[in-house]
Amino acid sequence: MPLSRVRKEIDDALAAFVDRQRPGLLAIGAELTGLLDALDALLAGGKRLRPAFCYWGWRAAGGDGAQPGLLDAAASLELLQASALIHDDVMDSSDTRRGQPSAHRRFEALAARGGWSGAAAFGEGAAIVLGDLCLAWSGEMFETSGLADDRLARGRRVYDLMRTEVMCGQYLDLMVGARGRASVAEALRVVEFKSAKYTIERPLHLGAALAGGEDDVRDALTGYGMPVGIAFQLRDDVLGVFGDPAETGKPAGDDLREGKRTVLVALTLERATPAQAATVGRLLGDPALDVSGVDALRTIITETGGLAACEALIDRYAGEAAAVLVDAPIAADAQAALSELAVAAIARNA
Template identity: 55%
Template sequence: MHPADHADLRARVGKALSAFLTEQRALLSGIDPALADVADAIDDFVLGGGKRLRPAFAYWGYRAAGGEDDDAVVAAVAALEFVQASALMHDDLIDGSDTRRGVPAVHRRFATRHTGAGWQGGADAFGAAAAVLLGDLCLVWSDELLHTSGLDAAAIGRARPVFDLMRTEVTIGQYLDVHTQVTGDTSVRRASTVARYKSAKYTVERPLLLGAAIADAPPAVSTTLSGYGLPLGEAFQLRDDVLGVFGDPATTGKPAGDDLREGKRTYLVAAAFDAADRARADALSAGLGDPGLTADDVTRLRDIIVGTGALDRTERRIADLTAAALAALDAVGLDPQATAILRDLAAAATSRTA
């Protein structure tokens, strides 16, 4: 059993999302028939895939802090899926990615819709506009689902600051990511900062603290969950970085070496620059960010990364961060069942292949 399936959580999150989206579809259909495309695209994106890791971390953070199972809590943590959808729609547009989870990215989907319908203007511009607006809509809906989840006002009041800070962090992390690409900063320090704010905090630490806030956890529990969540979130992102270069497209749903074509200055790439001689650094710099990289080009860049020891260094970093996260769970007495599942979630987050 996948750890996100304990307490039937993935199915319950899916049910909460489906019920919410059914209501939103009714709202949209009452405004204009053209909005059926919007409802279809968000339904497909939110309901059609995803590991539900963020709701799982939030729910088990809640349970670790002593919270009792509650459908309102499940609905509240399901709101994280809309934050994730927003981030991915915008990220795919920024990176010019063609696919997400093996199907066209949202901006490509709407560009194709434009072309197929023979509409006026540029198809790519329409697709980009649609991706921005649908991503924004998902962010709006994340608020709405949290507030209509059934949590009492006190719990929502405790959750609100964590939820707001998380969304601020992921947005500024995304900006730092694009800023790093255009400035060509290849330092490990900057790559680690981007990883922390773009992904690590909103993937693990903030969801955990959201659950703890809903449960009204004492400070010592929140500190323990943060000590587990921050290093684990960084390890999760480093695994993502490795998969972005070395992952199997049949499993990841993204073309092989896509991160290299997009010019991402990840920890993996920064570690390669850090150890490369002039010739290797020049070759890596020349290929990074070239959308026309062939399969052979990707193989050559992969060989440089492996040859510099960057892949081994990244794998060691993942192992060290994961160990630090697991050790943090022993700091205070958390709920034993929740602690065991958090350990399983750590393995699922860092040893995944997609």
């Protein structure tokens, strides 16, 4: 199945599930329209990478491309991702997501228009509730996908592990942010658990487990998935500083205002002079950082060689994944699709 068709099927499955849930929420009260509107807006965007990797993990392990229920199970990962994004935006105080107001800002605006007290607190609280709802629905969508019970049992172990790992990764991310420092190794550990495993390796494992894949397939998917996942997040770090807002959907330099202790920042500080490090320490994490401040940090990241070092890491990890894929014991169509997905994940502008 072409990648574009997989995405369309995932979109359809996701929309159908939310539509089935809609009457139940509205029966509780018309006020819940606001909750559904925020979810609809968030789900309208996204690359659908996790469901796509799940599907091709299934195919890599010999699964039938027309298996009923598979794409519903894969699409449930998009609800898990929605939960993670909503909560992440609250933690980071992010104003935008996918080119529009983040969920907590959307709810804050709703409260402000209504003249309610504590609009900001309501916005954050409502967003946490929506994130929790998405997390619950992700499990429900997986369990009611229509796949056989034995397949779901094999997949459930991976699904549970994935949810645990991403939350541990989020905790590590919060911790290095609160400490105000992270070595390259520490930043890479956050990448491994918050992004690489969650975005690529575990979705591949989930698909393979649902298909009853053998250990050699799982090992090959790890050998391919982890370096692609790390390169994916490193590309995200670069775009968070140098990306075009029209492409990324977030203001220029937003990661700098949020003070994210990324691998890119760690590589920069490794190479910085004391004066450059002092400037980074003064500007990074300033929520009022203006264009000149963003430009100053971009200049330091470039002049120290931090950007070049990060790009070199991206190239290295991409090469490792490609080398593993050549000899992977998987079907030719899955091999070709995974090669294409690696490019989509790494060589992107948003």
